[in-house]
Amino acid sequence: MNHDEAQALVRDLFVGGEVDAAQQAALRAHLRTCADCRGLYDRWAEAEAAVGETYAASASAQRVWPSVAASAPSRSRASSWRIAGGALAAVAAALALWVTLPAPMTVEHGALPEYNVTLRPIQQTHRSADVASTERAVLLRNSDPLDLIVRPATRFSGPIRAEGFWVGAGDTRRSFALQGAEGGSFRYRGEADVVLPPAGEWTLVVYVAREDARPSDERIAALATGTATSSYDTKEKSFEAAVGQEDVWFFVVPVVVVD
Amino acid sequence: MVHRGELERIYEVTAPRILQRLRSGFSYYNKSGENRFVRVVSAFDREEILQETFGRFTEQWDKGNYDPTRPAEPYLMRIAFFTTLQYTGRQSREIPDEDVEIRWAEAALPVQSAEEKLVTEERAAQVRAFLESLSEEDKRICALRFQEDLSQAKIGERIGMSRDHVQRALRRLKRRLAEFFEDQGWLSEP
Numbered sequence: 001m002n003h004d005e006a007q008a009l010v011r012d013l014f015v016g017g018e019v020d021a022a023q024q025a026a027l028r029a030h031l032r033t034c035a036d037c038r039g040l041y042d043r044w045a046e047a048e049a050a051v052g053e054t055y056a057a058s059a060s061a062q063r064v065w066p067s068v069a070a071s072a073p074s075r076s077r078a079s080s081w082r083i084a085g086g087a088l089a090a091v092a093a094a095l096a097l098w099v100t101l102p103a104p105m106t107v108e109h110g111a112l113p114e115y116n117v118t119l120r121p122i123q124q125t126h127r128s129a130d131v132a133s134t135e136r137a138v139l140l141r142n143s144d145p146l147d148l149i150v151r152p153a154t155r156f157s158g159p160i161r162a163e164g165f166w167v168g169a170g171d172t173r174r175s176f177a178l179q180g181a182e183g184g185s186f187r188y189r190g191e192a193d194v195v196l197p198p199a200g201e202w203t204l205v206v207y208v209a210r211e212d213a214r215p216s217d218e219r220i221a222a223l224a225t226g227t228a229t230s231s232y233d234t235k236e237k238s239f240e241a242a243v244g245q246e247d248v249w250f251f252v253v254p255v256v257v258v259d
Numbered sequence: 260m261v262h263r264g265e266l267e268r269i270y271e272v273t274a275p276r277i278l279q280r281l282r283s284g285f286s287y288y289n290k291s292g293e294n295r296f297v298r299v300v301s302a303f304d305r306e307e308i309l310q311e312t313f314g315r316f317t318e319q320w321d322k323g324n325y326d327p328t329r330p331a332e333p334y335l336m337r338i339a340f341f342t343t344l345q346y347t348g349r350q351s352r353e354i355p356d357e358d359v360e361i362r363w364a365e366a367a368l369p370v371q372s373a374e375e376k377l378v379t380e381e382r383a384a385q386v387r388a389f390l391e392s393l394s395e396e397d398k399r400i401c402a403l404r405f406q407e408d409l410s411q412a413k414i415g416e417r418i419g420m421s422r423d424h425v426q427r428a429l430r431r432l433k434r435r436l437a438e439f440f441e442d443q444g445w446l447s448e449p
Contacts, residue, residue, distance in 0.1 A: 016433045045302030047440040050382035052405035061274035068313045
């Protein structure tokens with residue numbers, strides 16, 4: 001579906017034209033990966049809310065109902081959601097959710113969504129005197145288990161890959177594989193003495209790319225020696241900023257590993 | 260086993276309420292006792308969360324974990340809460356993997372900034388002016404549909420017209436509204 005088709009369907013949806021369930025599903029799949037069309041959809045919805053908020057909420061619910069109705073009967077067989085146990089206890093939800101992101105109804109190979117990175121546990125950030133010489137560096141202790149999560153802003157499904165590198169002095173490079181999860185997330189975790197490089201200063205480079213857009217070794221090396229692309233948000237406890245484009249997102253963060 | 264008719268009834272009642280709550284926002288306390296506020300600004304995102312919320316709900320129902328004799332709304336709101344945290348990327352950042360106490364307190368924080376409030380009020384005034392320009396019958400239909408959120412059949416009963424007549428009138432009115440939105444620039448990129 002291209003932009004013109006999607007935008008015409010958005011108009012039909014809000015004006016009351018004929019849009020069947022299959023067209024709606026295709027449109028929603030397109031909107032998941034197209035920020036421009038999603039923006040238009042949101043502007044229509046806001047305009048509708050100006051006419052009547054209760055009406056807008058009902059109309060919005062009606063637009064979603066075909067998708068809910070279509071997935072309800074076969075949900076238990078097809079779903080990737082797995083909430084542990086019977087109750088929706090927080091413990092079950094929190095443990096289960098991140099690796100069981102729901103699969104989109106339709107796979108669309110559009111542009112990558114924005115990604116962010118969570119790295120735990122971070123002992124200290126560049127504010128510490130310990131790492132004053134390496135601005136923006138984060139301090140990781142190799143006695144703690146490491147958990148690196150790369151998560152898209154919106155669910156994404158398609159042929160993508162993620163790879164990480166610890167790049168040290170003299171372009172010493174250790175690569176590691178991130179485990180993919182449904183929805184476009186990736187994770188790398190384990191005991192630090194296994195997954196972290198030896199004590200010292202390193203640059204952590206992680207990329208997420210479409211299968212056909214793997215960055216070259218030269219690009220990775222250039223990034224590792226350049227300016228950090230991600231700064232640590234102490235409030236949100238994650239790296240929000242990154243550089244990216246349609247096919248690839250990068251995270252480049254100076255790291256100090258200590259014993 | 261999910262009963263389709265019952266699901267539709269629950270959806271009809273609770274889905275708009277969930278969407279409104281996501282739009283106005285809600286606050287909660289994490290384990291550290293810190294107050295957090297979540298508001299889903301994008302209508303598309305709200306609809307995505309709604310769809311996933313009901314997907315989970317039907318799954319739990321199908322497994323026998325939801326007792327259909329109990330009220331569905333609190334159960335659904337709790338699912339919507341966790342789905343929102345996951346969708347907005349807060350799940351792993353803010354909610355510890357153990358006992359979490361959720362307290363609903365929507366009124367704890369203002370839901371709109373002063374600027375947003377101004378835009379909302381301006382738009383409402385512009386819509387009122389537009390509606391005033393309509394014929395008396397169209398004004399009545401708009402009020403019943405957009406303010407009172409009545410179905411086409413009920414509007415027909417109120418104004419003594421057939422459902423088909425109301426349906427045709429609403430299609431025409433929605434097209435006029437769309438032109439009005441476009442004229443105001445509401446559909447253009449900011």
